[in-house]
Amino acid sequence: MAKKQLEINIEKFNEKGVGIAFNGNGTKIVISRAIIGDKILAELNKKRKGYIKARILKVIEPSKNRINPKCKSFEICGGCSWQNLEYSEQLKQKEKLVIKNFEDYIKKTNLKLYPIFPAKEIFEYRNKMEFSFSQNQKKTMYLGLIMLGGRFVVDIERCFLANEWFSNVLKEVKTWWERCDFSAYNFFNGEGFLRTLTLKEGKNTKDKMVVLTTSTSTTLDEEQKRDFISSIIKAIGSDNNLSIYLNEQRAKKGEKTTFELTKLFGKDFIKEDLYIKVDKSKIKLSFQIGPHSFFQPNTIQAQNLYSLAINYLNLEEIKDKVIFDLYSGTGTIGMILAKFVKKVIAIEINQDSCNQAKDNLKLNNINNFEMINGDVSLILDEILKDKNFEKPHLIVIDPPRGGLSLEAIENILKILPKNILYISCNPKTQARDIKILTENGYQLKILHPIDQFAQTFHIENIAVLENTL
Numbered sequence: 001m002a003k004k005q006l007e008i009n010i011e012k013f014n015e016k017g018v019g020i021a022f023n024g025n026g027t028k029i030v031i032s033r034a035i036i037g038d039k040i041l042a043e044l045n046k047k048r049k050g051y052i053k054a055r056i057l058k059v060i061e062p063s064k065n066r067i068n069p070k071c072k073s074f075e076i077c078g079g080c081s082w083q084n085l086e087y088s089e090q091l092k093q094k095e096k097l098v099i100k101n102f103e104d105y106i107k108k109t110n111l112k113l114y115p116i117f118p119a120k121e122i123f124e125y126r127n128k129m130e131f132s133f134s135q136n137q138k139k140t141m142y143l144g145l146i147m148l149g150g151r152f153v154v155d156i157e158r159c160f161l162a163n164e165w166f167s168n169v170l171k172e173v174k175t176w177w178e179r180c181d182f183s184a185y186n187f188f189n190g191e192g193f194l195r196t197l198t199l200k201e202g203k204n205t206k207d208k209m210v211v212l213t214t215s216t217s218t219t220l221d222e223e224q225k226r227d228f229i230s231s232i233i234k235a236i237g238s239d240n241n242l243s244i245y246l247n248e249q250r251a252k253k254g255e256k257t258t259f260e261l262t263k264l265f266g267k268d269f270i271k272e273d274l275y276i277k278v279d280k281s282k283i284k285l286s287f288q289i290g291p292h293s294f295f296q297p298n299t300i301q302a303q304n305l306y307s308l309a310i311n312y313l314n315l316e317e318i319k320d321k322v323i324f325d326l327y328s329g330t331g332t333i334g335m336i337l338a339k340f341v342k343k344v345i346a347i348e349i350n351q352d353s354c355n356q357a358k359d360n361l362k363l364n365n366i367n368n369f370e371m372i373n374g375d376v377s378l379i380l381d382e383i384l385k386d387k388n389f390e391k392p393h394l395i396v397i398d399p400p401r402g403g404l405s406l407e408a409i410e411n412i413l414k415i416l417p418k419n420i421l422y423i424s425c426n427p428k429t430q431a432r433d434i435k436i437l438t439e440n441g442y443q444l445k446i447l448h449p450i451d452q453f454a455q456t457f458h459i460e461n462i463a464v465l466e467n468t469l
């Protein structure tokens with residue numbers, strides 16, 4: 001039976017930047033790639049879970065903020081969500097989301113809400129991309145990004161989120177794949193060989209890394225390895241500052257996934273430098289990045305994020321104090337602050353990130369930094385049991401999207417630092433947690449959103465709190 005068609009007007013975005021309209025009965029219609037102000041002829045699916053999913057058949061009247069996307073695959077690729085929306089409007093929408101979540105504080109308190117900090121580079125800003133290999137039943141080869149909806153892979157000719165060399169490598173690896181004719185790994189049945197191609201770049205150093213991840217169903221022979229390396233060098237045009245790895249992933253049901261890394265070419269690590277502006281001076285930190293290392297995906301905006309956040313702190317007040325860096329990842333924020341305080345104690349659950357942090361502490365000659373591996377709430381429990389623990393003046397928190405656990409908040413409230421710097425990629429959970437903190441003696445002083453991911457709905461938000469008890 002043919003699906004129902006309907007003319008709809010897009011009224012708002014949901015939290016994932018997807019267009020929302022309503023039909024005559026008031027039922028919500030959710031439609032990807034539609035933007036506020038569009039009048040659209042939509043094809044409707046059946047109502048499920050209280051709403052209707054739809055797709056654009058025709059844009060009858062485009063929104064005044066609609067622009068032509070740069071990327072040919074934008075309509076189907078899951079990488080960008082807002083390439084068809086004017087950048088100034090992307091910023092407005094992100095700011096609106098922060099305001100919506102913090103409405104109460106904005107109305108009731110003398111909170112300082114700064115306008116969103118925009119990105120200068122709205123394309124080619126990413127320093128890392130992960131592309132997937134895939135094949136359909138006819139064995140057609142696809143190498144690119146996961147499609148909107150998450151099931152298939154879109155063949156990508158040119159991804160504008162990263163520098164052009166990423167796309168050149170993609171093209172050459174695809175040709176290499178056609179020559180050696182391996183099968184792509186199939187996530188649904190666990191069969192096949194080629195899984196992903198991860199490309200990384202030091203934006204400030206121009207170092208480049210290529211990681212080919214495979215299953216263990218077969219192996220590359222020496223000739224195929226040499227051919228792979230030549231393809232990469234051909235695509236990049238030089239072998240300077242290049243590192244190539246083979247990463248064999250062993251995944252068995254019920255067993256822990258393991259990886260076996262073989263360096264095929266070049267250096268063990270690539271390097272990235274960060275330049276952080278503090279007052280009128282600039283400090284430089286260097287980071288080693290390996291095949292499995294985490295690093296903030298937008299180097300330039302990470303520099304701006306950390307510079308903004310640190311300039312909201314009273315560095316004179318913390319200069320001979322202990323501070324905590326919770327959910328520290330590889331310890332970047334703590335390492336910057338270590339230059340200005342007596343000691344940093346960082347807590348991070350991921351062992352690899354902790355090891356990486358330790359390497360980077362050595363690289364930057366930082367000696368007043370203790371890295372603890374474990375769950376924030378449990379480690380804080382232990383710290384609190386120690387009667388002699390030195391109370392931190394400042395706690396920095398940068399948790400995953402889910403925000404803080406209740407136990408973590410309770411422990412932070414027991415410690416009661418003078419200031420909390422809460423950086424978040426999810427204003428909803430950030431506002432939820434800050435509500436509890438403000439009900440227990442903290443005042444929200446500063447909010448400053450920053451755009452780290454142009455062309456997507458993602459947002460980063462800096463919040464500074466002060467204990468008023």
Ligand SMILES: C[S@@+](CC[C@H](N)C(=O)[O-])C[C@H]1O[C@@H](n2cnc3c(N)ncnc32)[C@H](O)[C@@H]1O
Nearest residue numbers: 327328329330332348349350375376398399400
């Ligand atoms: C948004 S990232 C922080 C990134 C880091 N601040 C940086 O700038 O590189 C969140 C981190 O929290 C860690 N994490 C998640 N749950 C945790 C927990 N319960 N205890 C400690 N760390 C946790 C994750 O492994 C991840 O590294």
